[in-house]
Amino acid sequence: MLDVCLLGTGGMMPLPNRWLTSLMTRYNGSNLLIDCGEGTQITIRQQGWSFKSIDIICFTHYHGDHIGGLPGLLLTIGNSDRKEPITLIGPKGLERIVKGLRVIAPELPFELKFIEIKDEYSCFNIKGYEIEAYKLNHNVICYGYNINIKRQGKFLVEKAKELDLPMKYWNILQKGENVIHDGKEYDPSSVLGPPRKGIKLTYCTDSRPVKNIETYARNADLFICEGMYGDEEKVNKANEYKHMTFEEAATLAVKAKVNELWLTHFSPSLVRPKDSLQVATKIFKNSKVGKDRMAKTLKFDE
């Protein structure tokens, strides 16, 4: 299962009661963060999730409201006694941007590993997370992310018995490793059923509603999408600044056949995003207006 927390829901600038849009997940003892605007470390602390377990930080793009909190966060992680490396993933320029910001966090007790995304689509497997990145359409290079937790097939006891494999090997095969028994090598597929549906979380901000989102968000259990403007009359503004309205986000949710939509990244001018919820629900029923520290545990199907 995957714990998901929308740490903040604000776009552009942090507000007294609305932190900047950022997402944190927990899976199998490993924490992953997407974006890290000014104040993100405070909302992580409010949520009570671990700094020390942050293994991966993904960036959608490098506007200040998505990365300004990085140096402070790194210093705080450093104070949490972490020694293991942290992997940073983001569009081209990542190392240069982080180097600039680290002028105030030059010494850290852990290494930073950089993965700069260059292609339209990339996929990484780290700490049990399958991370898919794909291009969005903003006024700078920007990527959306899928966080997938794969689920292997059921362990077939009958098959293992049939092959005469001793029980001491069962767990090894279940963990995905090969075993050698009686001079013959067995791989996990010999005792596992077909892969089962895993968990799929999709996170898209900042962008216009493009085909890539429809494609990559397909069948997501949870689709977290920007909705900078609630009011459909602001579609011209959304067009100009390369953002989305609630209506556009909800339309994407329908097209991608997702299970649930959380709207986020609200304009500071959108004082009560909840008042615009029905703009989304009339298009896609299972729409929710995100709020700071809204959390959910996504589970494997029974």
Add this chain to the structure above:
Amino acid sequence: MLDVCLLGTGGMMPLPNRWLTSLMTRYNGSNLLIDCGEGTQITIRQQGWSFKSIDIICFTHYHGDHIGGLPGLLLTIGNSDRKEPITLIGPKGLERIVKGLRVIAPELPFELKFIEIKDEYSCFNIKGYEIEAYKLNHNVICYGYNINIKRQGKFLVEKAKELDLPMKYWNILQKGENVIHDGKEYDPSSVLGPPRKGIKLTYCTDSRPVKNIETYARNADLFICEGMYGDEEKVNKANEYKHMTFEEAATLAVKAKVNELWLTHFSPSLVRPKDSLQVATKIFKNSKVGKDRMAKTLKFDE
């Protein structure tokens, strides 16, 4: 008169209910900020003071908790429609540090002017503020600041009449400019009494309690001083990390004969700084434990 607001009172890292230590003043339509850690723009917004009027930002030193909020703040000031330059003052390295941080705020609608302090003591006059900077003793180069509002002497009507100066010149002389009347030049001193006591605000963080503070805080109306640790038993820690205890700050207040002391820059481990107030008051009676957005208007003597 000078409005003073202690925007935050935390040291090291921002906490959910304790922003990082920063000071804002307002005088004659001009705002001055000392230090700008992560989240400073949020507490300014909570206080409701203007972003657009920030003319000067002073930095004590470049640890993350004192400057991490700068790029976000500059972006927000940019969104406030400011076009006039902003003067930044700080220890050597200012331009390099700000250049690094501006990797995420490369385009601003106003110019930044840099003043790098090189000497033990420097004094600047900007927008009606007299700003004195003097070296403290921290584990990096660090400066304390005095913000002085000078007050000229009383206008002596009798003197002006005696000199036969027409009333149209009175206001000009009061504003500090010379006038020529009947071929003779008069400077303000010819119609003004001796300078009167102005307003003096002293701000010292981060530092050990050094002689410079005692010297430059002398007779301050308000002395805002770091008190990283409430408990006197932490004096060894204060020594190691180059900070102060409440007792040390209060002792400085006595030595410098200030009028009032506000303690700030509390360690995250100091959960209830107020519980340690009497450690300070038993040494210096007019001690107060700072809290976020504690404000006061310092007035000229009647």
